[in-house]
Amino acid sequence: MFRKIHSNRDPRDTLYRELKKEFSVYADKGGRFGKQLAGKYPRFLFGLMSVLLIVSAVLAVALRHQIVPPEKAKVKPRTEMLNSGFDLILAAGTALGQTIRLRRQVDSITAKKVLTQADSLTLVRDLDSLQHIRLTLPH
Template identity: 40%
Template structure:
């Protein structure tokens, strides 16, 4: 069913070595041309590099400023630590899930009864309301 595929290729032949064999003349010519150009124009290359660094500094200093005029009124934002806020949210979600499971267990046990007393129906009604409110909170978070 599963036959071993045998290859009789030379283990020294890799994709890199084959690409190098194929494109070596072009790469050697480009390398020699670039080195000749750099040898002839060293001062020009230096000043182009300096000018590009100065241009990048000018662009950074001028384009990354926040605008002073805002169209919307400022809202006060209370910064929370992301770790603390995330952990508190996880704990609140876990507590809500535990409460939902307890309510579900109570609803299931009350719904299995053949006849409910007035106290049972009141507990079932409040449990269903609480379960519905918790479910609504979860749907709002998504």
């Protein structure tokens, strides 16, 4: 099962080297074609590049207001923001108290030399609760 697998592959052969060997012919043809095109029509390519930049800028400015969803554009009232902040503080305090209680219980169980089946189940349940608390708290 743990036998060493021997390979006769050359260690210098890499994925990049094999891809380069396979597709370098097409890349060279494309490069030559691009140079010929740029040599024959430099003004056309410069004009096309300029037009595409201008169209991109116009579209970015014209469509900018549609990017933000309307429900996110509305501003929450300050009292709602304060209430949600207090709710987060209260939830964090409750979670902290529960975390401390669960940690004490886990520490007392793990301090025992021999665990019973009930101790094991309680330990698993408490560790799952701690994990759930950690995942539900906002960071």
